[in-house]
Amino acid sequence: MPSIHPGAPPASLPPAILGQRYRLERKLAQGGMAEVWVGTDLSLTRKVAVKLLKSNLAADPIVAERFRREAIAVAQLSHPNIVAVYDAIEDTIGGERRQAVVMQLVNGKSLRQLLDEQQRLSPDLTIHIGVCIGAALDCAHRAKLVHRDIKPGNIMVTPDGRVMLTDFGIAKGLDGSEDDLTSPNVMMGTAKYLSPEQVRGRKLDGRADLYSLGLVLYECLAGRVPFLGETDTDTALARLNRDPTDITRLRPTLPQGLAALIHRLLARRPDDRYATGAELRTELQRIASQPKADYDASRDVTRGATPARGRPAGQVVSGSTTVPSASGQGARRSTPVHGSRTPTPVGGYQPARPGRPAGTPVRADRTPTSTKRPRQQPNRKFEHRAGPSSVIVGGLLLIAFIVALVLWVTIGRDDPASEPGANSSGAPEAAGDTIDLGTDLGPTQIIAVQTFDPEGTDTSENDDQIAAATDGDTTTGWTTLCYSNRFLSGKTGVGLVADLGAARTGVFTVILGSAPYQVKIFAVGDGEMPTTFDAWGSPVDRRDGLTSETISVELSTAARYVLVAFNELGVDPSCTTNDYRGRIVEMSFR
Structure with a gap:
């Protein structure tokens, strides 16, 4: 339905009577193809809506015929939830042949x-x-x-x-x-x-x-x-x-x-x-x-929005009886990034604080609610009272932290593998994109990571940042390139593939550092890593949200390769040309 401008005076037509029956009175609405006028049916003395095909389109026989067929088709329908069509007319107005459809006038x-x-x-x-x-x-x-x-x-x-x-x-x-x-x-x-x-x-x-x-x-x-x-x-x-x-x-x-x-x-x-x-x-x-x-x-509010008091007024009924009142693919970032598409050994960005929405918050429900607002009083049984228990808990937490710190320092000094620039043989690591972690995979059990962008034309999706996705540091991470819209300019998705070394069961965890987001997580067993989204099959999980968060997925079926793919990106102010980018802060498997 065209946009409505109640009370607008006639603009494109002089006062006219169509088919010697329908008098045009004032323009009610206007769209790309037609104007809608309020009119009077002189035979039945009732108000009607007259949909008048614009003069620049009336001369097009295909458009005119489609317009006529609308009237014929809808006139055959009789239903209380369909605007009724009364008549179809072709007449001369101001020296031009015009097509019109006479319809039920809806006040709303x-x-x-x-x-x-x-x-x-x-x-x-x-x-x-x-x-x-x-x-x-x-x-x-x-x-x-x-x-x-x-x-x-x-x-x-x-x-x-x-x-x-x-x-x-x-x-x-x-x-x-x-x-x-x-x-x-x-x-x-x-x-x-x-x-x-x-x-x-x-x-x-x-x-x-x-x-x-x-x-x-x-x-x-x-x-x-x-x-x-x-x-x-x-x-x-x-x-x-x-x-x-x-x-x-x-x-x-x-x-x-x-x-x-x-x-x-x-x-x-x-x-x-x-x-x-x-x-x-x-x-x-x-x-x-x-x-x-x-x-x-x-x-019924989203995080960061103010709750609306009360409940929706009225009750839903079927049909057309009374209900609650209605009144009340662009280019990527142009900066080239060079790197090979080979797996990178293991090791985001600090995620947003929980509860803080990214982007524009969604407003609370503004539909008219009940006029009676219940008096709200504090529920004193939920008031916070400081007591000895909080002191005890705080002390225990402090002791646990000190013990963990001592153990970490002790183990780190005793582990020769932790010395920089050395491997288990004592020789410097060879240059390359994959690090062999040996038989002891450690707590993460991820032996290699690589980007996954099967529909990309660039040679890299920030491959130089891959190691930061498994380095245990939540102040670093891997990011996608910057895209022109949140749907990756028409791509199915981009992301990271984690290689677990062998088919395993366990819990895969990923910390996301961008929002809003939509991600899918895929997992497959031993064999060749899939090279297309179709080859990955159905996702084992899919998540979306308005704030960055940590996602944990239990892999009950043994899998070697795990793909975390973005399908929707959030706005990243650090992007200079295109605004949308996804971030993976950290990935781990246990």
């Missing part, structure tokens, strides 16, 4: 406007939007129509809580009975809300719309879409290379099952999503009907 705001105002919505309102649009899509899909442009701007929300889907301008029939008026090589739709199959130019069915709806619901809860690049192309391609950030990292306290539902909608393979809008609607209603005892909106 677009979801885009609502999100721009409130940033995030309550789970209750988000579920209701999903229920209504899921039902609308089920109606369209049963009529063999794919909308192809599900986005907040095409969803209307009224003050009394009705949610309606509009703008089927690029809808496409599923039966293929008519010629397709869109090029198969053109991605139809808005880049931020495209499904993977739309990006790839593959045949679509209703599950493509459900994916786009999943992106909309994700934005309603998280305050941002999960995929966003520097350009529309980067944005579209990002969903092909990585999974969305776990929404519970951005919105920790959601009703049980809601996060899993949204991530199922965002599955890359259509077969892994909900099959129909009706199935989605049923599952959303089930989640909405759960007891709210375990859900407290006052805790």
Whole structure:
């Protein structure tokens, strides 16, 4: 739906009557292809919305025919959550032939406007939007129509809580009975809300719309879409290379099952999503009907944000009845780094302090809440009282630290291998990229590390920093190159591979020094190290977050090679040309 400018005076047209029936009165909205006017149906004496194709496009027969087909297609749909189409007209206005579609006039705001105002919505309102649009899509899909442009701007929300889907301008029939008026090589739709199959130019069915709806619901809860690049192309391609950030990292306290539902909608393979809008609607209603005892909106904030008092007002109901009020690939850094792609022997940066978000903090839920604010009183049983126990604990910790320090110094002096520049034979180490640590691997058990960048064109991904990732020093580390966007300019990922020397079981730990981040951890047994992401198979773990942190993964199946791959990067102020970079402070295996 185009952006709305209530009360704007007529600009491009004189007062006119279309088809001797519909009087144009004032411009309501304007988009790239059409203008929307408030009009009056003189026959039925009712207000209508008239969508008028712009004059510079009306002369294009393909655009005009697509515009006409929208009216015909939507006029066949009758559903309370779909904006109704009443008529299609071609008439002369100001000496020009113009095409118009007469529609139901909806008194409300677009979801885009609502999100721009409130940033995030309550789970209750988000579920209701999903229920209504899921039902609308089920109606369209049963009529063999794919909308192809599900986005907040095409969803209307009224003050009394009705949610309606509009703008089927690029809808496409599923039966293929008519010629397709869109090029198969053109991605139809808005880049931020495209499904993977739309990006790839593959045949679509209703599950493509459900994916786009999943992106909309994700934005309603998280305050941002999960995929966003520097350009529309980067944005579209990002969903092909990585999974969305776990929404519970951005919105920790959601009703049980809601996060899993949204991530199922965002599955890359259509077969892994909900099959129909009706199935989605049923599952959303089930989640909405759960007891709210375990859900407290006052805790529904991200780290660094101020909690909102109270709970979301109102109750979700299905259909269109009253609900809570809606009103209330760029280049890398150009500096060349030279080095061979051979493993580097073992040995980041100081991670951010826990609890301090990187980048712009996500705002607390600003959806209107109950007007009654409970009086908050301190719970005195949780007040901190200093006592003898804290003194005892502090003394014990001091003693433990002194003992550990003495042992470390003693062992270090007795270990000849710790002397710099000497190996077990007493001879200087040979030059090279791999150090043989012998049979005693020590506590880390990582014998070599190398970078992994199968889609890179450079000869190095800061290979000269590799040793710092296993040196036991948290003030040093390995970094990726600087990229133009957080999705590595379209790459699947880059990272480090740790060689454990033989297939082993144990706990692999990595300290990350950048945020926000998304990483995947892969592990394979003995044999050749994989050279592509596909060859690594499925990850043994995946993590994402807003702050740098330590990740530990238990390898219950013996593995020799472990890959830690970044799929999303954070902003690094030390980058001079491109802004995004990932950091691995330290890796170890025990």
